Amino acid sequence: MTDTEGAAFGTAVASVFLFLVMSADALAQPIPLNAKAIWAHESRVVLAATDSLAVEEGYVLSFLSRKKTVATAVVSAVYDGLAVATLASGSLKRVKKLQDLRIMAERPPVRPLPSLRVGYPSSNRPNLIFTCEPMTIRAPLRAGAYRMEPSGGRSYRLVRDSAIPAQSPWPDTLLIRLFDEAADEEIALERGDLDVAVFWPGELSSHMRENPQWRDYLRGTRSRGVLAALTTSDRDPGSTSIPRDSSAVASLNEEVFRGDLQPWSPPFGRAQFPETVWTVRSHVARRFEVDRSCPGWQALELSLNRGRSGVPDEWSTSRLTYLDAPIDSPDSLSSASAEYVRRSALPSAIREGAEGRVKFLFAIRCPVVCPRKLRAYVGALGADAFVDVPDCRPARREP
Numbered sequence: 001m002t003d004t005e006g007a008a009f010g011t012a013v014a015s016v017f018l019f020l021v022m023s024a025d026a027l028a029q030p031i032p033l034n035a036k037a038i039w040a041h042e043s044r045v046v047l048a049a050t051d052s053l054a055v056e057e058g059y060v061l062s063f064l065s066r067k068k069t070v071a072t073a074v075v076s077a078v079y080d081g082l083a084v085a086t087l088a089s090g091s092l093k094r095v096k097k098l099q100d101l102r103i104m105a106e107r108p109p110v111r112p113l114p115s116l117r118v119g120y121p122s123s124n125r126p127n128l129i130f131t132c133e134p135m136t137i138r139a140p141l142r143a144g145a146y147r148m149e150p151s152g153g154r155s156y157r158l159v160r161d162s163a164i165p166a167q168s169p170w171p172d173t174l175l176i177r178l179f180d181e182a183a184d185e186e187i188a189l190e191r192g193d194l195d196v197a198v199f200w201p202g203e204l205s206s207h208m209r210e211n212p213q214w215r216d217y218l219r220g221t222r223s224r225g226v227l228a229a230l231t232t233s234d235r236d237p238g239s240t241s242i243p244r245d246s247s248a249v250a251s252l253n254e255e256v257f258r259g260d261l262q263p264w265s266p267p268f269g270r271a272q273f274p275e276t277v278w279t280v281r282s283h284v285a286r287r288f289e290v291d292r293s294c295p296g297w298q299a300l301e302l303s304l305n306r307g308r309s310g311v312p313d314e315w316s317t318s319r320l321t322y323l324d325a326p327i328d329s330p331d332s333l334s335s336a337s338a339e340y341v342r343r344s345a346l347p348s349a350i351r352e353g354a355e356g357r358v359k360f361l362f363a364i365r366c367p368v369v370c371p372r373k374l375r376a377y378v379g380a381l382g383a384d385a386f387v388d389v390p391d392c393r394p395a396r397r398e399p
Contacts, residue, residue: 030062030104035083037063037098045073045092047083047103055105056376061085063092064102070095078372080212110380115173119185119197120390122154122178127200128256128296129227129364130322132392135178140385141170154178170381176389189214189369196370196378198386201260204367209258218368218375220383221262224326224392226333227362229288230319230341230354248288248304249361256296256303261362291321319344320361324393327363 035049047053047061055061059075071090075083095101121127123135137156139146146158158174177194179185182203189197198220208214229249253261288304290297300320325336337358346354368383378386 030106033061033103033105035103037092037101037103040092040095040098043087045071045085045087045098047085049081049083051081053078053081053083055083057373058108058376060088060106060108062104062106063090063095064104065095065100070101107376107380110169110377112169113171113377115175116171117175117177117193117195118386118389119177119179119188119194121182121185121198121200121203122180124180125182125200126295128202128299129294130225130324130392131295132390134393136391137176138389138391139174140381140389141168145170146174168381169377195374196368196386198389199367199369201364201366202257204258204260204369208369213372214369216372216375217370218379218383219260219262219365220368220385220387221327222364222366222387223328223384224324225364226264226323226325226327226336226360227261227364228321228323228337228340228358228360230321230344230346231357231359248306252300252303253362256299260365260367262365264360264362287317289317289319291319294320294322323358323360333360 033047033049033053033055034051035047035053037045038048039046045063055075056078057075061073061075062069063071063073069090071087071092073085073087075085077084092098092101121132123131123133126132137148137158139148139158142164144161145164146160149157149159151157154177156174156176158176160170160172177188179188182199183205185194185197185199186205186208188194204217208217253259253263288301290300290304294300304320321340323333323336323340325332327333334355338355340358341351341354344351344354364387366387368378368386370378
Protein backbone atom coordinates (compact mmCIF):
# COMPACT_ATOMS: atom_id res chain seq x y z
CA MET A 1 0.00 0.00 0.00
CA THR A 2 1.40 3.40 -0.95
CA ASP A 3 1.59 6.33 1.49
CA THR A 4 -1.27 8.01 -0.34
CA GLU A 5 -3.40 4.84 -0.20
CA GLY A 6 -2.49 4.41 3.47
CA ALA A 7 -3.56 7.96 4.28
CA ALA A 8 -6.82 7.49 2.38
CA PHE A 9 -7.41 4.22 4.18
CA GLY A 10 -6.82 5.85 7.56
CA THR A 11 -9.18 8.69 6.73
CA ALA A 12 -11.86 6.26 5.56
CA VAL A 13 -11.56 4.11 8.69
CA ALA A 14 -11.73 7.19 10.90
CA SER A 15 -14.83 8.37 9.05
CA VAL A 16 -16.49 4.98 9.45
CA PHE A 17 -15.63 4.91 13.16
CA LEU A 18 -17.07 8.40 13.64
CA PHE A 19 -20.21 7.38 11.76
CA LEU A 20 -20.66 4.31 13.96
CA VAL A 21 -20.19 6.33 17.14
CA MET A 22 -22.69 8.93 15.96
CA SER A 23 -25.13 6.22 14.87
CA ALA A 24 -24.93 4.44 18.21
CA ASP A 25 -25.55 7.73 20.01
CA ALA A 26 -28.47 8.50 17.71
CA LEU A 27 -30.10 5.15 18.49
CA ALA A 28 -30.24 6.14 22.16
CA GLN A 29 -32.13 9.37 21.36
CA PRO A 30 -35.83 9.74 20.45
CA ILE A 31 -36.33 9.93 16.69
CA PRO A 32 -39.37 11.13 14.69
CA LEU A 33 -41.66 8.28 13.67
CA ASN A 34 -43.24 8.36 10.22
CA ALA A 35 -46.65 7.26 11.51
CA LYS A 36 -50.00 8.66 12.60
CA ALA A 37 -52.23 7.84 15.54
CA ILE A 38 -55.53 6.66 14.00
CA TRP A 39 -57.47 5.36 17.03
CA ALA A 40 -57.34 5.69 20.81
CA HIS A 41 -59.52 4.37 23.59
CA GLU A 42 -58.79 4.27 27.30
CA SER A 43 -55.13 3.14 27.54
CA ARG A 44 -54.80 1.80 23.98
CA VAL A 45 -53.69 3.65 20.87
CA VAL A 46 -53.21 2.37 17.32
CA LEU A 47 -50.64 3.80 14.88
CA ALA A 48 -50.49 3.43 11.10
CA ALA A 49 -47.66 4.04 8.65
CA THR A 50 -47.40 3.97 4.86
CA ASP A 51 -44.13 2.03 5.09
CA SER A 52 -43.19 -0.69 7.55
CA LEU A 53 -42.91 0.75 11.04
CA ALA A 54 -39.38 1.23 12.35
CA VAL A 55 -40.36 0.12 15.85
CA GLU A 56 -40.52 -3.15 17.74
CA GLU A 57 -42.29 -4.31 20.86
CA GLY A 58 -41.03 -2.39 23.89
CA TYR A 59 -40.26 0.88 22.08
CA VAL A 60 -41.29 4.00 24.03
CA LEU A 61 -43.45 6.52 22.14
CA SER A 62 -44.01 10.18 22.95
CA PHE A 63 -47.06 12.01 21.53
CA LEU A 64 -46.51 15.74 21.02
CA SER A 65 -49.03 18.49 20.39
CA ARG A 66 -47.05 21.45 19.16
CA LYS A 67 -44.02 21.20 21.45
CA LYS A 68 -45.76 19.72 24.45
CA THR A 69 -45.73 16.02 25.29
CA VAL A 70 -49.32 15.02 26.04
CA ALA A 71 -48.77 11.27 26.52
CA THR A 72 -46.24 8.45 26.38
CA ALA A 73 -46.87 4.82 25.49
CA VAL A 74 -45.07 1.50 25.11
CA VAL A 75 -45.46 -0.54 21.91
CA SER A 76 -47.11 -3.86 22.74
CA ALA A 77 -47.60 -5.34 19.25
CA VAL A 78 -46.54 -4.64 15.65
CA TYR A 79 -48.37 -5.82 12.54
CA ASP A 80 -48.16 -4.93 8.84
CA GLY A 81 -47.94 -1.13 8.93
CA LEU A 82 -49.76 -1.01 12.27
CA ALA A 83 -48.62 -0.81 15.88
CA VAL A 84 -50.60 -1.09 19.11
CA ALA A 85 -49.29 0.78 22.15
CA THR A 86 -50.34 1.03 25.78
CA LEU A 87 -50.33 4.45 27.43
CA ALA A 88 -47.80 4.82 30.23
CA SER A 89 -48.47 8.46 31.14
CA GLY A 90 -50.75 11.32 30.14
CA SER A 91 -53.93 10.94 28.10
CA LEU A 92 -55.22 11.35 24.54
CA LYS A 93 -58.86 11.88 25.52
CA ARG A 94 -58.81 15.62 24.89
CA VAL A 95 -56.94 15.44 21.59
CA LYS A 96 -59.41 16.35 18.82
CA LYS A 97 -57.29 15.31 15.84
CA LEU A 98 -55.06 12.34 16.59
CA GLN A 99 -53.46 12.52 13.14
CA ASP A 100 -52.01 15.94 13.96
CA LEU A 101 -49.88 14.58 16.81
CA ARG A 102 -46.16 14.25 16.26
CA ILE A 103 -44.78 10.93 17.44
CA MET A 104 -41.25 10.31 18.70
CA ALA A 105 -39.88 6.81 19.20
CA GLU A 106 -37.12 5.69 21.53
CA ARG A 107 -35.49 2.29 21.72
CA PRO A 108 -35.73 0.85 25.24
CA PRO A 109 -32.52 0.12 27.13
CA VAL A 110 -31.14 -3.26 26.12
CA ARG A 111 -30.46 -5.57 29.06
CA PRO A 112 -28.63 -8.91 28.87
CA LEU A 113 -30.77 -12.03 28.75
CA PRO A 114 -29.91 -14.98 30.99
CA SER A 115 -29.49 -17.23 27.94
CA LEU A 116 -29.92 -17.30 24.19
CA ARG A 117 -30.38 -20.41 22.00
CA VAL A 118 -28.80 -19.99 18.57
CA GLY A 119 -28.86 -22.36 15.58
CA TYR A 120 -26.18 -22.61 12.87
CA PRO A 121 -25.38 -24.74 9.81
CA SER A 122 -23.14 -27.69 10.65
CA SER A 123 -19.93 -28.51 8.79
CA ASN A 124 -21.97 -31.11 6.87
CA ARG A 125 -24.02 -28.31 5.32
CA PRO A 126 -21.85 -26.42 2.83
CA ASN A 127 -23.17 -23.35 1.07
CA LEU A 128 -22.88 -22.72 -2.65
CA ILE A 129 -19.73 -20.62 -2.34
CA PHE A 130 -17.46 -22.33 0.19
CA THR A 131 -17.24 -25.28 2.53
CA CYS A 132 -17.04 -24.86 6.29
CA GLU A 133 -14.93 -27.89 7.09
CA PRO A 134 -13.40 -28.10 9.53
CA MET A 135 -15.66 -25.75 11.50
CA THR A 136 -14.75 -24.28 14.86
CA ILE A 137 -17.05 -22.26 17.09
CA ARG A 138 -15.67 -18.82 17.87
CA ALA A 139 -17.28 -17.05 20.81
CA PRO A 140 -18.38 -13.44 20.30
CA LEU A 141 -16.70 -10.65 22.25
CA ARG A 142 -13.02 -10.69 23.05
CA ALA A 143 -11.04 -13.84 23.75
CA GLY A 144 -11.82 -15.31 27.15
CA ALA A 145 -15.16 -13.55 27.57
CA TYR A 146 -16.95 -16.89 27.17
CA ARG A 147 -15.91 -20.31 28.45
CA MET A 148 -16.90 -23.08 26.03
CA GLU A 149 -18.39 -26.31 27.33
CA PRO A 150 -19.10 -28.89 24.57
CA SER A 151 -22.38 -30.64 25.34
CA GLY A 152 -22.51 -33.14 22.50
CA GLY A 153 -21.35 -33.43 18.89
CA ARG A 154 -23.87 -30.86 17.67
CA SER A 155 -24.22 -28.57 20.68
CA TYR A 156 -22.07 -26.10 22.62
CA ARG A 157 -22.62 -24.22 25.85
CA LEU A 158 -20.81 -20.89 26.18
CA VAL A 159 -20.77 -19.33 29.66
CA ARG A 160 -19.66 -15.74 30.26
CA ASP A 161 -16.76 -15.11 32.58
CA SER A 162 -18.19 -12.84 35.27
CA ALA A 163 -14.69 -11.51 36.01
CA ILE A 164 -14.54 -9.80 32.59
CA PRO A 165 -16.56 -6.54 32.51
CA ALA A 166 -19.46 -6.58 30.05
CA GLN A 167 -18.97 -4.17 27.13
CA SER A 168 -22.29 -5.12 25.49
CA PRO A 169 -25.49 -6.84 26.59
CA TRP A 170 -24.61 -10.37 25.47
CA PRO A 171 -26.37 -13.11 27.47
CA ASP A 172 -24.77 -14.94 30.38
CA THR A 173 -25.11 -18.23 28.48
CA LEU A 174 -25.12 -18.99 24.75
CA LEU A 175 -26.54 -22.38 23.76
CA ILE A 176 -25.38 -23.20 20.24
CA ARG A 177 -26.85 -26.03 18.17
CA LEU A 178 -25.69 -27.16 14.72
CA PHE A 179 -28.03 -28.43 12.00
CA ASP A 180 -27.28 -30.60 8.96
CA GLU A 181 -30.43 -29.39 7.17
CA ALA A 182 -31.75 -25.84 6.79
CA ALA A 183 -35.34 -27.16 6.96
CA ASP A 184 -34.70 -28.72 10.38
CA GLU A 185 -33.26 -25.42 11.62
CA GLU A 186 -36.35 -23.54 10.39
CA ILE A 187 -38.64 -26.05 12.12
CA ALA A 188 -36.72 -25.68 15.40
CA LEU A 189 -37.08 -21.89 15.17
CA GLU A 190 -40.81 -22.01 14.44
CA ARG A 191 -41.35 -24.58 17.20
CA GLY A 192 -39.65 -22.30 19.73
CA ASP A 193 -36.62 -24.53 20.28
CA LEU A 194 -34.34 -21.71 19.06
CA ASP A 195 -34.28 -17.99 19.78
CA VAL A 196 -32.07 -17.08 16.81
CA ALA A 197 -31.20 -18.99 13.63
CA VAL A 198 -28.39 -18.16 11.21
CA PHE A 199 -28.52 -19.41 7.62
CA TRP A 200 -26.08 -19.44 4.71
CA PRO A 201 -26.82 -17.04 1.82
CA GLY A 202 -29.80 -18.20 -0.24
CA GLU A 203 -30.80 -20.97 2.18
CA LEU A 204 -33.78 -19.40 3.92
CA SER A 205 -37.02 -20.75 2.46
CA SER A 206 -39.71 -18.68 0.73
CA HIS A 207 -42.05 -19.56 3.58
CA MET A 208 -39.80 -17.86 6.15
CA ARG A 209 -39.00 -14.92 3.89
CA GLU A 210 -42.69 -14.20 3.24
CA ASN A 211 -44.21 -15.05 6.63
CA PRO A 212 -45.07 -11.79 8.48
CA GLN A 213 -43.63 -13.24 11.69
CA TRP A 214 -40.17 -13.77 10.22
CA ARG A 215 -39.78 -11.77 7.00
CA ASP A 216 -38.22 -8.62 8.50
CA TYR A 217 -35.16 -10.61 9.46
CA LEU A 218 -31.72 -9.17 10.02
CA ARG A 219 -28.65 -9.84 7.90
CA GLY A 220 -25.06 -10.01 9.05
CA THR A 221 -21.89 -9.77 6.97
CA ARG A 222 -19.04 -12.15 7.74
CA SER A 223 -15.66 -10.55 8.44
CA ARG A 224 -13.91 -12.99 6.09
CA GLY A 225 -14.63 -14.03 2.54
CA VAL A 226 -15.25 -12.41 -0.83
CA LEU A 227 -16.77 -13.74 -4.04
CA ALA A 228 -14.41 -12.40 -6.70
CA ALA A 229 -13.87 -12.59 -10.45
CA LEU A 230 -10.72 -12.68 -12.55
CA THR A 231 -11.53 -10.46 -15.52
CA THR A 232 -9.94 -10.34 -18.96
CA SER A 233 -9.91 -7.70 -21.69
CA ASP A 234 -12.77 -8.27 -24.15
CA ARG A 235 -10.87 -6.73 -27.09
CA ASP A 236 -13.00 -3.61 -26.83
CA PRO A 237 -10.51 -0.82 -26.04
CA GLY A 238 -10.88 0.67 -22.62
CA SER A 239 -13.39 -1.86 -21.27
CA THR A 240 -13.24 -4.80 -18.90
CA SER A 241 -15.40 -7.88 -18.82
CA ILE A 242 -17.38 -7.80 -15.60
CA PRO A 243 -18.73 -4.22 -15.67
CA ARG A 244 -19.94 -4.78 -19.25
CA ASP A 245 -21.58 -8.06 -18.18
CA SER A 246 -22.56 -7.14 -14.66
CA SER A 247 -26.28 -7.82 -15.21
CA ALA A 248 -25.45 -11.53 -14.98
CA VAL A 249 -23.64 -10.97 -11.68
CA ALA A 250 -26.54 -8.97 -10.23
CA SER A 251 -29.00 -11.65 -11.38
CA LEU A 252 -26.87 -14.30 -9.69
CA ASN A 253 -27.39 -12.62 -6.32
CA GLU A 254 -31.14 -12.17 -6.82
CA GLU A 255 -31.96 -15.52 -8.41
CA VAL A 256 -29.61 -17.90 -6.63
CA PHE A 257 -28.91 -16.15 -3.33
CA ARG A 258 -32.23 -14.23 -3.04
CA GLY A 259 -30.40 -10.96 -2.52
CA ASP A 260 -28.55 -12.16 0.58
CA LEU A 261 -25.02 -11.40 -0.65
CA GLN A 262 -23.61 -7.94 0.08
CA PRO A 263 -22.48 -6.06 -3.08
CA TRP A 264 -18.86 -5.14 -2.56
CA SER A 265 -18.34 -1.77 -0.92
CA PRO A 266 -15.55 -2.05 1.65
CA PRO A 267 -14.85 0.56 4.35
CA PHE A 268 -11.45 1.31 2.87
CA GLY A 269 -12.49 2.19 -0.65
CA ARG A 270 -15.06 2.75 -3.37
CA ALA A 271 -17.17 -0.17 -4.57
CA GLN A 272 -15.65 -1.66 -7.70
CA PHE A 273 -19.11 -2.25 -9.16
CA PRO A 274 -21.20 0.89 -8.65
CA GLU A 275 -24.92 0.54 -9.31
CA THR A 276 -24.64 2.56 -12.53
CA VAL A 277 -22.95 -0.38 -14.30
CA TRP A 278 -24.94 -3.28 -12.87
CA THR A 279 -27.38 -3.34 -15.78
CA VAL A 280 -24.99 -2.66 -18.67
CA ARG A 281 -24.77 -5.55 -21.14
CA SER A 282 -21.93 -6.42 -23.47
CA HIS A 283 -22.39 -7.26 -27.16
CA VAL A 284 -19.36 -9.57 -26.95
CA ALA A 285 -20.08 -13.27 -26.30
CA ARG A 286 -18.91 -14.04 -22.80
CA ARG A 287 -18.63 -17.10 -20.63
CA PHE A 288 -18.33 -17.39 -16.87
CA GLU A 289 -16.37 -20.16 -15.22
CA VAL A 290 -16.72 -20.83 -11.50
CA ASP A 291 -13.86 -22.27 -9.43
CA ARG A 292 -14.49 -25.97 -8.87
CA SER A 293 -13.67 -25.51 -5.18
CA CYS A 294 -17.05 -23.78 -4.80
CA PRO A 295 -19.56 -26.49 -3.77
CA GLY A 296 -22.31 -24.97 -5.93
CA TRP A 297 -20.20 -24.18 -8.99
CA GLN A 298 -22.62 -25.89 -11.38
CA ALA A 299 -25.63 -23.87 -10.15
CA LEU A 300 -23.62 -20.65 -10.26
CA GLU A 301 -22.39 -21.26 -13.80
CA LEU A 302 -25.88 -22.20 -14.97
CA SER A 303 -27.23 -18.87 -13.70
CA LEU A 304 -24.37 -16.76 -15.02
CA ASN A 305 -24.30 -18.33 -18.49
CA ARG A 306 -28.07 -18.47 -19.05
CA GLY A 307 -28.98 -17.23 -22.52
CA ARG A 308 -25.38 -17.05 -23.73
CA SER A 309 -24.59 -18.65 -27.08
CA GLY A 310 -21.36 -19.44 -28.84
CA VAL A 311 -18.06 -20.72 -27.51
CA PRO A 312 -15.98 -17.74 -26.37
CA ASP A 313 -12.22 -18.02 -26.18
CA GLU A 314 -9.96 -17.56 -23.14
CA TRP A 315 -9.99 -13.79 -23.55
CA SER A 316 -13.75 -13.55 -23.15
CA THR A 317 -14.02 -15.80 -20.09
CA SER A 318 -14.48 -14.45 -16.56
CA ARG A 319 -13.49 -16.75 -13.70
CA LEU A 320 -15.32 -16.56 -10.36
CA THR A 321 -13.79 -17.78 -7.12
CA TYR A 322 -14.03 -17.43 -3.35
CA LEU A 323 -11.18 -15.67 -1.55
CA ASP A 324 -10.84 -16.48 2.14
CA ALA A 325 -9.43 -13.23 3.53
CA PRO A 326 -10.50 -10.48 5.96
CA ILE A 327 -12.75 -8.07 4.08
CA ASP A 328 -11.37 -5.01 5.92
CA SER A 329 -7.73 -5.69 5.03
CA PRO A 330 -6.61 -4.47 1.59
CA ASP A 331 -3.24 -6.22 1.97
CA SER A 332 -4.85 -9.57 2.83
CA LEU A 333 -7.25 -9.32 -0.10
CA SER A 334 -4.37 -8.49 -2.45
CA SER A 335 -2.40 -11.47 -1.15
CA ALA A 336 -5.39 -13.78 -1.58
CA SER A 337 -5.86 -12.51 -5.14
CA ALA A 338 -2.21 -13.15 -5.97
CA GLU A 339 -2.38 -16.63 -4.44
CA TYR A 340 -5.44 -17.48 -6.52
CA VAL A 341 -3.71 -16.37 -9.72
CA ARG A 342 -0.59 -18.35 -8.76
CA ARG A 343 -2.61 -21.55 -8.31
CA SER A 344 -4.75 -21.08 -11.43
CA ALA A 345 -4.04 -22.82 -14.70
CA LEU A 346 -4.03 -19.71 -16.85
CA PRO A 347 -2.43 -19.16 -20.25
CA SER A 348 0.75 -17.11 -19.88
CA ALA A 349 -0.72 -14.20 -21.86
CA ILE A 350 -3.64 -13.93 -19.42
CA ARG A 351 -1.55 -14.58 -16.31
CA GLU A 352 0.52 -11.44 -16.87
CA GLY A 353 -0.87 -8.71 -14.61
CA ALA A 354 -3.83 -10.91 -13.62
CA GLU A 355 -3.67 -9.97 -9.90
CA GLY A 356 -4.73 -6.45 -10.86
CA ARG A 357 -7.75 -7.80 -12.73
CA VAL A 358 -9.25 -9.67 -9.77
CA LYS A 359 -12.45 -7.77 -8.99
CA PHE A 360 -14.36 -8.19 -5.74
CA LEU A 361 -18.07 -8.81 -6.28
CA PHE A 362 -19.77 -9.72 -3.00
CA ALA A 363 -19.09 -10.10 0.70
CA ILE A 364 -20.79 -13.02 2.46
CA ARG A 365 -23.99 -11.80 4.10
CA CYS A 366 -26.25 -14.25 5.96
CA PRO A 367 -29.87 -14.12 7.22
CA VAL A 368 -30.19 -13.86 11.01
CA VAL A 369 -33.77 -14.81 11.91
CA CYS A 370 -35.51 -14.38 15.27
CA PRO A 371 -39.00 -13.62 16.63
CA ARG A 372 -40.13 -9.98 16.52
CA LYS A 373 -39.84 -9.60 20.28
CA LEU A 374 -36.11 -10.39 20.11
CA ARG A 375 -35.26 -8.37 16.99
CA ALA A 376 -34.27 -5.19 18.81
CA TYR A 377 -32.09 -7.17 21.23
CA VAL A 378 -30.36 -9.17 18.49
CA GLY A 379 -29.92 -5.98 16.45
CA ALA A 380 -28.28 -4.25 19.44
CA LEU A 381 -25.81 -7.12 19.77
CA GLY A 382 -25.06 -6.89 16.04
CA ALA A 383 -26.02 -9.38 13.34
CA ASP A 384 -22.41 -9.37 12.10
CA ALA A 385 -21.25 -10.84 15.40
CA PHE A 386 -23.72 -13.73 15.11
CA VAL A 387 -22.66 -14.76 11.59
CA ASP A 388 -18.97 -14.78 12.56
CA VAL A 389 -19.42 -17.47 15.24
CA PRO A 390 -18.74 -20.36 12.79
CA ASP A 391 -15.05 -20.07 11.92
CA CYS A 392 -14.60 -21.58 8.46
CA ARG A 393 -11.29 -22.19 6.74
CA PRO A 394 -12.22 -23.80 3.41
CA ALA A 395 -10.23 -26.81 2.28
CA ARG A 396 -7.90 -25.74 -0.54
CA ARG A 397 -8.27 -27.35 -3.93
CA GLU A 398 -6.62 -26.46 -7.20
CA PRO A 399 -8.84 -24.13 -9.32
